[in-house]
Amino acid sequence: MSVVGFARRKAAGALRRIRERPPKPLVLRPFKPQSPAGRGVRCVVCQWKGAAFEGILHCERAICPRCGAIGRDRWLFHCLVSRVRVTSSTTLLETSPRLGDEYRQAMKRRLDYTCSDYDLRAHRADIALDLQDMDLADASLDVIMTSHVLEHVPDTDAALAEMYRVLRPGGSVILLVPVPQGVTAPPAEPEFHDDMTPVFWRFGLDLTDRLREHGFDTRLLCTADFQRHAEARDAGWPDVYPEWDVASIVEAAKPDDLTVVMDDALARTTGLTPGYMYLAWHGLKPG
Secondary structure: OOHHHHHHHHHHHHHHHHHHOOOOOOOEOOOOOOOOOOOOEEOOOEOOEEOOOEOOOOOOOOEOOOOOOOHHHHHHHHHHHHHOOOOOOOEEEEEOOOOOHHHHHHHHHHOEEEEEEOOOOOOOOOEEOOOOOOOOOOOOEEEEEEEOOHHHOOOHHHHHHHHHHHEEEEEEEEEEOOOOOOOOEOOOOOOEOOOOOEOOOEOOOOHHHHHHHOOOEEEEEEEHHHHHHHHHOOOOOOOOOOOOOHHHHHHHOOHHHEEEEEOHHHHHHHOOOOHHHOOEEEEEOOO
16 A cells, blocks of 8 residues: 555544544533634634634624524623623523523533523423413522513513512523614514514613612623713614614613623624624622
């Protein structure tokens, strides 16, 4: 056998062994805020870094090729680690997580993690849970993470009251919902998301006051990009997507309610632009 033939045979064998090797478990990034990468982009959920995320810069796209996190998944995780001290003993409930079993198992290796869904139809989860009437004991959780769920719940006040009830004093809710407009209102016509779940509410920035009415110390988390536009009452982002009424969002923003958790450099690194797509609420139960 020639030297070239031998080398090709060895290379083919090595490639076959790599392909047959079981994939490594997903490794989450440390539960602490990340700093900008020097080059390229980096996922704040997993350890992946590369030249670019897959797809357009949009909260429902910009996909991590390793863990599958889209923009709003990374924003949720970043808001958690920026605002909450998470340890191995933290008891955390995530409602209807979009990411799959690999992510959920990685979370369970890091903390006391449970995921829920209303009827286990749209998302795989550990337990079925109605946010309006949670079958959980008082003061039994340290953290609730909920992303793009509350708009599907008919009774917002019942859900917020239940979240407050099941959190321990000092506990936190990290809450994301679509914010297409400045003031909350029901859809003008029947609206459904991709899993055919009905939308009861199109939320606005007045959700801050709703959380406070239920006892939460509340901050509206945003990027530095959004804060600049809000303070200047400037809705002039380039290429605004039509599903967002950015003029009414900026008009409704109260600068004193805003807390910046991501600067421009990190937003570029993590693919979390434009700023009007990335808002979240941190509700802290006093104690």
